[in-house]
Amino acid sequence: MVTSTTPKLDRRPSRSQDREPRRLGFGQRLGRWDVKLSPYLYISPFFILFAIVGMFPLLYTAWVSMHQWHLIGGQGEFVGMENFLHVLQQPPFWKALRNTFSIFLLSSVPQVLLAITIAAVLDANLRAKTFWRMGVLLPFVVAPVAVSLIFGKLFADQSGLINAVLGGIGIEPIRWHADVLASHVAISSMVNFRWIGYNTLIFLAAMQAVPRELYEAAILDGAGRLRQFFSVTVPMLRPTIIFVVVTSTIGGLQIFDEPRLFDQFGLGGGDRQWMTVTMYLYEIGWGSQKSFGRAAAVAWILFIIILVIGLINFSITRRIASDSAPKSRKKQKR
Amino acid sequence: MWAAAAGVTGIALLATACGSSDSGSGEPAADGDEQITLTIGTFNEFGYEELIPEYESLNPNIKIEHKKAATADEARANINTRLAAGSGLSDIEAVEVDWLPELLQYPDKFTDLTSDEVEGRWLDWKSAQATDPEGRLLGYGTDIGPEAIAYRADLLEAAGLPSDRESVAALFGGDDATWDKFFEVGKQYTAATGKPFYDSAGAIYQGMINQVEAAYEDPDTLEITAADSAEVKDIFTTVLNASTQDKLSAGFAQWSDDWQSAFQNDGFAVMLAPGWMLGVIEGNAEGVTGWDIADVFPGGGGNWGGAFLTVPTQTEHPEEAKALAAWLTAPEQQIKAFKSKGTFPSQVEALSSQDLLGQTNAFFNNAPTGEILANRAAAVTVTPFKGPNYFAVNDAMGSALTRVDVEKTDDIDTSWTKFVEAVKALG
Amino acid sequence: MSAPSIPVIQQTAGRGAARAAASRRKSKGAGSDRRPGWVTYAILTLVILISAYPLYFAFLLATSDSGTIAQNPVPSLIPRGEFFTNVERVLSADIHFWKALWNSVIVSTVTAVSVVFFSTLAGYSFAKLRFKGRGPLLVFVVATTAVPTQLGIVPLFIVMSELGWTGKLIAVIVPGMVTAFGVFWMTQYLEGALPYELIEAARVDGASMIRTFWHVALPAARPAAAMLGLFSFVGSWTNFFWPFIVLGPSNPTLPVAVQLLQATYFKDMSLIMAGVTLSVIPLVIVFIFAGRQLVAGIMQGAVKG
Numbered sequence A: 001m002v003t004s005t006t007p008k009l010d011r012r013p014s015r016s017q018d019r020e021p022r023r024l025g026f027g028q029r030l031g032r033w034d035v036k037l038s039p040y041l042y043i044s045p046f047f048i049l050f051a052i053v054g055m056f057p058l059l060y061t062a063w064v065s066m067h068q069w070h071l072i073g074g075q076g077e078f079v080g081m082e083n084f085l086h087v088l089q090q091p092p093f094w095k096a097l098r099n100t101f102s103i104f105l106l107s108s109v110p111q112v113l114l115a116i117t118i119a120a121v122l123d124a125n126l127r128a129k130t131f132w133r134m135g136v137l138l139p140f141v142v143a144p145v146a147v148s149l150i151f152g153k154l155f156a157d158q159s160g161l162i163n164a165v166l167g168g169i170g171i172e173p174i175r176w177h178a179d180v181l182a183s184h185v186a187i188s189s190m191v192n193f194r195w196i197g198y199n200t201l202i203f204l205a206a207m208q209a210v211p212r213e214l215y216e217a218a219i220l221d222g223a224g225r226l227r228q229f230f231s232v233t234v235p236m237l238r239p240t241i242i243f244v245v246v247t248s249t250i251g252g253l254q255i256f257d258e259p260r261l262f263d264q265f266g267l268g269g270g271d272r273q274w275m276t277v278t279m280y281l282y283e284i285g286w287g288s289q290k291s292f293g294r295a296a297a298v299a300w301i302l303f304i305i306i307l308v309i310g311l312i313n314f315s316i317t318r319r320i321a322s323d324s325a326p327k328s329r330k331k332q333k334r
Numbered sequence B: 001m002w003a004a005a006a007g008v009t010g011i012a013l014l015a016t017a018c019g020s021s022d023s024g025s026g027e028p029a030a031d032g033d034e035q036i037t038l039t040i041g042t043f044n045e046f047g048y049e050e051l052i053p054e055y056e057s058l059n060p061n062i063k064i065e066h067k068k069a070a071t072a073d074e075a076r077a078n079i080n081t082r083l084a085a086g087s088g089l090s091d092i093e094a095v096e097v098d099w100l101p102e103l104l105q106y107p108d109k110f111t112d113l114t115s116d117e118v119e120g121r122w123l124d125w126k127s128a129q130a131t132d133p134e135g136r137l138l139g140y141g142t143d144i145g146p147e148a149i150a151y152r153a154d155l156l157e158a159a160g161l162p163s164d165r166e167s168v169a170a171l172f173g174g175d176d177a178t179w180d181k182f183f184e185v186g187k188q189y190t191a192a193t194g195k196p197f198y199d200s201a202g203a204i205y206q207g208m209i210n211q212v213e214a215a216y217e218d219p220d221t222l223e224i225t226a227a228d229s230a231e232v233k234d235i236f237t238t239v240l241n242a243s244t245q246d247k248l249s250a251g252f253a254q255w256s257d258d259w260q261s262a263f264q265n266d267g268f269a270v271m272l273a274p275g276w277m278l279g280v281i282e283g284n285a286e287g288v289t290g291w292d293i294a295d296v297f298p299g300g301g302g303n304w305g306g307a308f309l310t311v312p313t314q315t316e317h318p319e320e321a322k323a324l325a326a327w328l329t330a331p332e333q334q335i336k337a338f339k340s341k342g343t344f345p346s347q348v349e350a351l352s353s354q355d356l357l358g359q360t361n362a363f364f365n366n367a368p369t370g371e372i373l374a375n376r377a378a379a380v381t382v383t384p385f386k387g388p389n390y391f392a393v394n395d396a397m398g399s400a401l402t403r404v405d406v407e408k409t410d411d412i413d414t415s416w417t418k419f420v421e422a423v424k425a426l427g
Numbered sequence C: 001m002s003a004p005s006i007p008v009i010q011q012t013a014g015r016g017a018a019r020a021a022a023s024r025r026k027s028k029g030a031g032s033d034r035r036p037g038w039v040t041y042a043i044l045t046l047v048i049l050i051s052a053y054p055l056y057f058a059f060l061l062a063t064s065d066s067g068t069i070a071q072n073p074v075p076s077l078i079p080r081g082e083f084f085t086n087v088e089r090v091l092s093a094d095i096h097f098w099k100a101l102w103n104s105v106i107v108s109t110v111t112a113v114s115v116v117f118f119s120t121l122a123g124y125s126f127a128k129l130r131f132k133g134r135g136p137l138l139v140f141v142v143a144t145t146a147v148p149t150q151l152g153i154v155p156l157f158i159v160m161s162e163l164g165w166t167g168k169l170i171a172v173i174v175p176g177m178v179t180a181f182g183v184f185w186m187t188q189y190l191e192g193a194l195p196y197e198l199i200e201a202a203r204v205d206g207a208s209m210i211r212t213f214w215h216v217a218l219p220a221a222r223p224a225a226a227m228l229g230l231f232s233f234v235g236s237w238t239n240f241f242w243p244f245i246v247l248g249p250s251n252p253t254l255p256v257a258v259q260l261l262q263a264t265y266f267k268d269m270s271l272i273m274a275g276v277t278l279s280v281i282p283l284v285i286v287f288i289f290a291g292r293q294l295v296a297g298i299m300q301g302a303v304k305g
Helices: A013-024 A029-065 A082-088 A091-122 A129-141 A144-155 A161-168 A180-208 A212-220 A225-253 A277-287 A292-333 B002-014 B051-058 B072-085 B100-104 B124-129 B153-158 B165-171 B179-193 B201-209 B230-245 B257-265 B277-284 B318-328 B331-341 B369-378 B390-405 B412-426 C005-027 C038-062 C066-071 C083-092 C097-128 C134-144 C149-162 C170-176 C180-193 C196-204 C209-220 C222-238 C241-247 C254-260 C269-304
Strands: A067-070 A074-078 B036-043 B062-069 B092-096 B140-152 B270-274 B291-294 B303-310
Touching: A029 A067, A029 A292, A029 C097, A029 C134, A029 C149, A029 C170, A029 C180, A029 C209, A067 A292, A082 A292, A091 A129, A091 A180, A091 A225, A091 A277, A091 B412, A091 C038, A129 A180, A129 C038, A129 C222, A129 C269, A144 A161, A144 A180, A144 C038, A144 C254, A144 C269, A180 A225, A180 C038, A180 C222, A212 A225, A225 A292, A225 C180, A277 A292, A277 B072, A277 C149, A292 C134, B036 B072, B036 B318, B051 B062, B051 B318, B051 B331, B062 B072, B062 B318, B072 B092, B072 C149, B072 C241, B092 B100, B092 B318, B100 B390, B124 B140, B124 B303, B140 B153, B140 B277, B140 B318, B140 B331, B140 B369, B153 B179, B165 B291, B179 B230, B201 B230, B201 B270, B201 B390, B230 B390, B230 B412, B257 B277, B257 C066, B270 B277, B270 B303, B277 B291, B277 C066, B291 B369, B303 B318, B318 B331, B390 B412, C038 C083, C038 C269, C066 C269, C083 C097, C083 C269, C097 C134, C097 C170, C097 C180, C097 C209, C097 C222, C097 C254, C097 C269, C134 C180, C149 C241, C170 C222, C170 C241, C180 C209, C180 C222, C196 C209, C209 C222, C222 C254, C222 C269, C241 C254, C254 C269
Parallel strands: B036 B062, B036 B092
Antiparallel strands: A067 A074, B092 B303, B140 B270, B140 B291, B140 B303
């Protein structure tokens, strides 16, 4: 993620590839096998494990999604794409998709902005650095289950702290559970509470890696603090930003714990105003219909949505990563 | 606790085991010389904490592992996942009455528990709930939830209403209590105080719908009839009119944080209270005085909740598990569970036991809760039919009530329309 | 194998560090490294207050009793006196608290160490080694994180019961031993932080691939590894759903045990919050002791870059 921040050392693999085989002349036959096989060996733990705990469930799910399949009753008739078509015709599915994106946007956008801002503040020659950094990360150690319990008390409609405080200064209480947007804000705030500090540290690590020469050059050009931030820091952070966006997209679109625990029923509200796609999946699989087949179809639809968005982000990451490297080199020369 | 249990088992092992070999299976399993570990999965409160060590000391070759889930929902998710995966269930799984029908759809996943020993042990309607169409008994009843009316004597008094147990029972109509009367009293209370009468429309609805024979599904065809049922719609409308137009409901979702807080803030005066609810009220209303309980229920008797012990066929020790389940659900044990956690026994014999009838509850102004609940259990006449879709339809109904009573985002008609749509989507 | 390689590597690494140190020294005088003013501290204090308050709120409820909690939506900022009573109730509740704590320590530690090791190994390979199918495989790794976990539960449970692992800690540890996030993270980091010169120098000196990894890649990965280790540790410490399903309530991890405090008809907030507080304290202690190293690790990364 700090690819572009190390212009001097950054070599595209293709360039070094020309060189490596030449050096290999020094090695023996054994070494050649070592070179050939080692990369695969090193990545194999991930793939072996994924095959068992990831691939099998995925294929199993695909198989299930094309059958009538009751959670307990098990496999029924082969129905092809019928489960997918059924799900896509259900209004609750679209509502869940809307909620998911809404909660995702309300959490990821402020999250990234705040994390960058706080990281920029932390990226100073502070006294008691450790204290501030660890302090920011503190909420991350609280389990989502506990966060939901705590925030449940804060966001309770009548007996909650926030509405009590609002009432104290003469503001109408907010209907945190009844109102669509308010419920999304409340749920997002739980997500943000846990993840802002985490992302701040990721950004901070990347900021620390920005070569100080770039700032010096900017200062020589007469750039102020704010200008430095926008014309040096932010461009240098782009790959990191996209890294954070990719990972939080994937996590955010699967959001489950926080909205499920937002009330005691776990269904997403009377009008399903905060039901997310994974909650919908859970409801038709485990709850009302126990249709494992349809739940599997929802999982695959969600998987494809995330994949498409993730791959778009990922390709942007790679493009920007390679774009910004020469750019920064140019700047440095200046 | 485990150390103690293990110690007991160890000592008992030394002092020659008393084998009770069942059904002459010929297997050494039940002969008492082989150590067997049984697992039992429950949720919430079953009151088994002290019974389990007792059974272990009675049966030295049995060691029991008690797996408790926090909520019935979690227990349900757990059981469903393990049923789907085909392994991992406990030797005994506790099942709540509302989702038992879903499981009864797959009778081959559960051991037939029919036995002469337990014949006639339970109230008829209780054992009927766990009997599949072919007459196999798939669950042993633990507790039931006969409903009475719990009320705040001080708040009723302040509204100029009678407040002692007998007068309150009479106020609601005594043996002939009706829901109309109940709502009428509510209106008097609300008119006098300007405050809501009961906690939640959902709770009142439960009380009423549990008196309907076949509310949501046709018992013969299992077809979902809820959306077309005039009776269901009528109850729905009546409850919500009383709750919102007449402002009788405090508008809480039961179990929510707001609902819990309201106990401390005089949020409402009356609650429908099955036996297990008494502990809930006592915990939430800690330090609040004035709670009492009246021996009355509108529209005849009513039952809310209750559970069963099942023995999944996944178990390796069906005989031993069955024996343990039979022991736990025997009248003597269930009376002990009632004394410890307030789970009211479903066993006929327990209902006439002096031990049970003599129970009083200090928090509820020393009300004779044993006697009141036994009367209430006897008043239950209707066994509502709950089919495989009961849980799902009832969830949709819960949401429909929440939209109007709690969240106030819909009126009665639009919420009903959404309910009909949700029910259609189940098919 | 060939011993002389190490000093060479160290020399090279030393040169890198020296160069970085020099650049830092040079930048000492620059404007951006001056001690910031009070506004910065004020902002940070506000941020920390906001992030700490919900935790303190939980602690406040844990020092109270359920009646008081219900009556006062805004608790007084001064703790009340019931904390140790409530803690005692948590410890004496039938939730296997100490076993759960121990289980959580084992699961989180093993997971964190293993994620760091395997992710660094894979990340090194993706970032710095040349092999066929590298690009597509990396894309595949990222894509795997998009699999919704809720649905994987039934098939995963089938796998675990086939292996006879249900109810055992290994069923929670193994699925988390290497994560796609970790591989992605390490790949991204090492691509920038590990100069090819170092690898080549080691290879020239005849170091085997694994030796090169051990002596060159692993040290270079340390800052990112510290973060990844922390993230993985906390991630498995706070995980609820899978441990709940596969372990069950008799051999729980901490969140499963804490959740069990709600297994009563009456949800006692002061008891539950005492449980929540107890589940957070071990991590806060880890923070206090490991915080300096972690931050130092991150700083070191900055120097290397």
